[in-house]
Amino acid sequence: MGQRTEYKPGTFCWPELATTDANAAKKFYGDLMGWQAIDMPTEQGSYTFWQLDEKTVGAMYPLTAEQRERSIPPHWICYVSVTDLDVSLKKLTSLGGSVSLGPHEVGEAGRMAFVQDPQGANFALWQPLNNAGAEIVNEPGTLCWNELATTDAAAAEKFYSELFGWTAQTEDMSMGPYTVFSNGEQAAGGVMQMNEEWGDIPPHWMTYFSVADTDAECEKIKSLGGSVCVEPFYVPEVGKLAVINDPQGATFSIIKLDAPDP
Numbered sequence: 001m002g003q004r005t006e007y008k009p010g011t012f013c014w015p016e017l018a019t020t021d022a023n024a025a026k027k028f029y030g031d032l033m034g035w036q037a038i039d040m041p042t043e044q045g046s047y048t049f050w051q052l053d054e055k056t057v058g059a060m061y062p063l064t065a066e067q068r069e070r071s072i073p074p075h076w077i078c079y080v081s082v083t084d085l086d087v088s089l090k091k092l093t094s095l096g097g098s099v100s101l102g103p104h105e106v107g108e109a110g111r112m113a114f115v116q117d118p119q120g121a122n123f124a125l126w127q128p129l130n131n132a133g134a135e136i137v138n139e140p141g142t143l144c145w146n147e148l149a150t151t152d153a154a155a156a157e158k159f160y161s162e163l164f165g166w167t168a169q170t171e172d173m174s175m176g177p178y179t180v181f182s183n184g185e186q187a188a189g190g191v192m193q194m195n196e197e198w199g200d201i202p203p204h205w206m207t208y209f210s211v212a213d214t215d216a217e218c219e220k221i222k223s224l225g226g227s228v229c230v231e232p233f234y235v236p237e238v239g240k241l242a243v244i245n246d247p248q249g250a251t252f253s254i255i256k257l258d259a260p261d262p
Contacts, residue, residue, distance in 0.1 A: 002138035002261070003055070006128075007081040010164035010183040012146045013133030014079040014126055015058040015207050018072070019248050022048060022062050028224050028246055029060075032217070033141040033209065055135040057142045074250040076207040077114070078146050079126035080164065081133060085111045088125055088163070095159050106131075117159055119150045121203040138210060138260045145208035145255065146189040149201070153179060153193040164188070174235060187261065206243075208253045210260060214240040217254055 007013040019025045026037040026048070035050040035057065048060040063072060082088040085103050092115055093099065100122065102113030109131035114124050126133065138144045150156045157168045157179060166181040166188050179191035194203065211217045214232045221228060221244055229251065230243035241255035 002142070003136055004132065004134060006132045008183060008186070009081055009083045010166060010188060011081050011186070012078045012143070012189065013081040013128075014124075015076060015134065015143045015209075016079065016124070017058070017060040017074070017076050017250055018063050018067065019060060019074045019246075019250060020063055020068075021248050022046065022060060024247055025060060025250075028226060031224055032220060032226075035141065052136060052139075052141050057134050057136055074246070074248040075122075076250055076252050077122055077124050078143070078205060078207050079112065079124040079133065082125050082127050085113060085125055085127035088127075089113055089115070092125075092163055095162055097159065097163070117150075117203070118155060119152055119203040121148055121150060121156075121205050123205050138257075140210050140212045142210055143207065144210035144257060144260060145253075147206045147208065147253075148189060148191045148203070149194050149198070149206065150191060150203045151194050153177075153191050156191055157181075173238075206251070206253050208241070208255050211254045211256055214242055214254060214256045218242050218244075 029035050035052055038049040038051055040047050045062060049056050050058045089099055096118035098116045100114040100116055103111055105111055108129055110129045111127040112124060116122055134143055136142045148156060160166050160181060161168060166183055168179050168181055170177050170179040181188040218228045218232055225247040227245045228242055229245055232240050232242040234240045237258060239255045239257040241253055243253050245251050
């Protein structure tokens with residue numbers, strides 16, 4: 001199994017859902033992924049940990065009043081592990097990125113900040129103390145990939161390579177040029193160049209969850225009140241994927257990988 005007790009800096013480590021209806025989200029993801037919701041009271045309100053087979057795989061919180069006032073919709077965001085949050089934030093801003101929230105202490109678990117890259121894609125940074133991140137990845141029902149859709153792929157490659165030390169390699173695939181970031185020898189994420197066909201969709205990082213059967217999961221999603229934005233399609237030598245909206249409108253992707261990372 002893809003169990004983790006630590007993450008190399010520069011690795012996506014924690015998927016987190018912000019939603020308008022926590023109870024409905026608990027039912028949807030519980031029925032879909034088999035996740036158990038563990039509520040933890042905080043000063044800001046309830047924070048829910050998702051668990052699968054008694055291992056934590058991510059989390060959820062209700063959108064704050066401030067986020068609602070800013071018309072921020074339900075969404076998934078993923079955290080990248082860093083060694084020193086303050087150093088990373090200073091570097092991020094020097095490269096043209098911006099800080100949306102934080103830095104904040106999260107009890108004894110670690111320190112976090114919400115940030116944006118120069119094109120406006122949101123992600124988060126995590127400096128672990130007592131919580132490294134998800135305890136399982138790359139298994140059905142867990143985080144397995146993160147993918148950036150951006151208006152300037154070349155600028156994004158430069159930004160993330162300088163921020164995290166990632167290397168980038170671009171290949172021609174069925175849907176066009178696709179860049180894979182690597183963190184050392186480990187794949188870190190993908191990059192797609194957006195074109196006019198994307199319409200008014202803003203640059204974003206997409207969170208992918210592994211599934212055992214993409215077609216079956218899509219039918220289940222529809223029965224649970226979610227919607228399939230992009231019907232299942234197969235990418236040779238990668239796997240079969242689909243893009244999903246949960247009942248509250250948060251977007252994520254599912255994929256049956258041909259060869260999941262360990």
